[in-house]
Every structure is written in structure tokens, then in C-alpha cells.
Amino acid sequence: MGVNDDIKTLNILTFSSADQIEESGIFPSPPKLLAKLSEISIDDLKDSLSQFIDSLEKVIEPLSENQQQFDVDTLTFNIAISGSGKISLIGEMAAGMNSGVSVTLKRKRG
DSSP states (O other): OSSSSTTOOOEEEEEOOOOOOOTTTTEEEEOOOOEEEEEEEEHHHHHHHHHHHHHHHHHHHHHHHOOSSOOOOEEEEEEEOOTTTTEEOOOOOTTTTTOOOOEEEEEEOO
């Protein structure tokens, strides 16, 4: 069916900040990031992504019904994937940050 149907899991690298902030001298040291490699089920990730997109469609659909002069053709969302496969929308990001994963939804043309 697919490229390699034997693959059942996917490795995902997640980062979290360390709880302890070390202070040395007059300036605190930059926060430390802890990396963790997790293995998640591809089926679980597919289910999470499907539920996430279904939820976005419920938010987006009324937009097209209420707009009379313009159509929304493309929307891009930044998402985060947890080590357990949970998908979350990233609200606001500071300058220079990126999510690594973007989902772009484009309107189907009838």
C-alpha cells in the first residue's frame, strides 16, 4: 500500500526547560533545554492529527459563510507534537522561534 507498511512507530525529539536556573556572576545563565527522544505510534499520531484538523475545520467553516467579499484560500497553523503524540496549536511565538511543524489548509475548489 504505502512506501513501507512495516513502519509502526515514529521517533520524536521533544525539548523542555530545566527547572533550575543557575546564577553565576551578575547575569543568570541561559535556561537549559532538556532533549528527550520518544517513540510514538504512527496510528496514534494519525488519529491526533485527524482530530486536530477536524477541530480546526469547525472554527474555519463559519469564516467562509460570514465573508461576502473575500474567500479565505489558505491558512497556516504552527503546531507542537508532544512525546505522547498529542497535537497542540501554538498561540504566540517570540521573535526567532519556530515550531518545526506547520499545517497549511487550502480551500478545495468545487
